[in-house]
Amino acid sequence: MSPSNPLPLTEQIRTRLLARRAELVQRLERVEHDASHRAEAISADFQEQANQTSNDEVLGAIGETARAEIQDIDTALERVAAGRYGLCSRCGVPIETARLAVVPYTVTCSSCATD
Numbered sequence: 783m784s785p786s787n788p789l790p791l792t793e794q795i796r797t798r799l800l801a802r803r804a805e806l807v808q809r810l811e812r813v814e815h816d817a818s819h820r821a822e823a824i825s826a827d828f829q830e831q832a833n834q835t836s837n838d839e840v841l842g843a844i845g846e847t848a849r850a851e852i853q854d855i856d857t858a859l860e861r862v863a864a865g866r867y868g869l870c871s872r873c874g875v876p877i878e879t880a881r882l883a884v885v886p887y888t889v890t891c892s893s894c895a896t897d
C-alpha cells in the first residue's frame with residue numbers, strides 16, 4: 783500500500799474483515815485438530831474420559847463462537863460488495879462509527895441491537 787494511493791474505504795474494511803476471518807478460520811482449525819487429536823488419544827481410564835468430555839465441551843464452545851463470527855463476517859463482506867456496508871440491516875440508518883470500530887462486522891445499529 784503506497785501512501786500516495788490509499789485504498790478506498792471499502793477496500794480497507796474488506797481487508798480488515800478478511801484478516802479477522804482468516805484468524806478465526808485458523809483458530810477453528812486448531813480447535814478441530816485438538817478435538818480429533820484428543821479423541822484418538824482417549825485412554826481406557828474412565829476418569830481420564832470424564833475429563834476429556836469437559837475439555838471437548840470447552841473446545842466445542844470456542845468453535846461455535848468462531849463459526850458464528852465467521853458467518854457474521856461473511857454477511858458483512860456481502861454487504862460491502864453490495865455497497866450497503868455500515869447501514870443498519872433493520873432500520874437502514876448508518877451504523878455508529880464507534881460501533882463499527884469495535885465490531886466491524888456488525889449489521890445493526892446500537893438501538894436495533896439492544897431490542
Ligand SMILES: [Zn+2]
Pocket residue numbers: 870871872873874875890891892893894895
Ligand atoms: Zn437500526
